[in-house]
Amino acid sequence: MFYKLCDFYVKMNPLHNKICSMAEKFLYDGAIPISSECITLEKYTRERLQQYQAMKDYSHLSLEEIEFILLAADFHTKILDFDAVMLHSSAVVHRGECCLFSAPSGFGKSTHTKMWQKLFDAEIINDDSPVIRLIDGKPVVYGSPFSGGTFISEDKASPLKAVVFLERARDNSVTELNNREATKLFLLNTLRPTDPQRVHRLFDTFDTLYRQTKFFRLKCNTDKQAAVLAEKHIYKENDYEG
C-alpha cells in the first residue's frame, strides 16, 4: 500500500488493521511520479514483533502498539535522508503559520495547544510528532499519522513560525533561546539516529531551519494566560506590520 505522508510517497504494509485505518486518510492510490523518491518502511512479521515484546522495554505493550512504534521510528529515521526531521511536539497553526510546542511526553503539550484552539481558534495539525521539511530551503510543518497516543493528526502543512520548549513553572514567562540551548533542546526532543551519516543529515537540516526560526522557552502553568503570553511574544512583530 502507498501512503502520502508529509508529501512523501511511503510504502508500508502494516500487519495490524488499526494502523491501516488510522493512516487511511493518508492513503494514496494515484500514480507515483517516476522522478519522486519513495520511502519503503520495514515489514514486521508477527514473530519479529513477538521478539520485541519479549524485551523489557516493550513487554507492557501489545503487538499492535509495538508495530506502530517501530514503523514510526523507521519513518522518522528514513525521512532524515530527505531534509526532514520529526520533533516531539504539538503543532498548532495560527494566522497561517505553525508553532511547535515541544516537551517530553506526559508534560501536557496538548493541554497547552488546546488553549490556543480555544482562545485563538487555532488548529492542531499534529499532537505528538509532526515533521519539519525543508521545502525550497524553508521549514514547513506537516502532520503525519504517527502521532503518539491521541491520534490527532491532519493531512495538512504549514510554514514554521517558531519552536517553543515548555517548562513547568508557577509563573508564566517567555525567553528567547540562544543557539546552544536551542540546539540542545531540539536534539533531546527528536529521534536521534544511530547511523553517523544520518546524524549529519539531521544536523544539516537543523542548521538550515535554525537560521530561519525563532526558538523560545515558555515557563508556564496550566492557566490560559500562558497561551496569551506566548502568542503575544511569538507574533509580536505582526503588530508593526500594520
Add this chain to the structure above:
Amino acid sequence: MKVKDDFLLREVAGCYVVVPVGQNAVDFNGIVNLNETGAFFWEQLQNDITEQELLAAVLDKYEVDEKTAKADIKSFIAKLEENNLLA
C-alpha cells in the same frame, strides 16, 4: 590518551556538539556542548595522543602561555574522565 570512538563532533547552528552514534547512541542519550577550544581539544583527542602532544598542538594553534594551556587541558581531561568519555 583518546576519546571514545562512536562519538561525532559537529558544528551546528554556530555551536559545537558531540553526540553518541552507533551502539553508543542506544546507551547514552545525552549531548555534549563544547566551546571552540573544547572542540579543538576533542578533535585532537580523536587520535591517540599524549598530553604533551596535545599541549604542543594547543600552543601551535592559539596564542596562549604554556601555564594557561596546561591548566585548560587538565580541566578538559578531568571533565572527560568525569563523564566517562575517554577510551
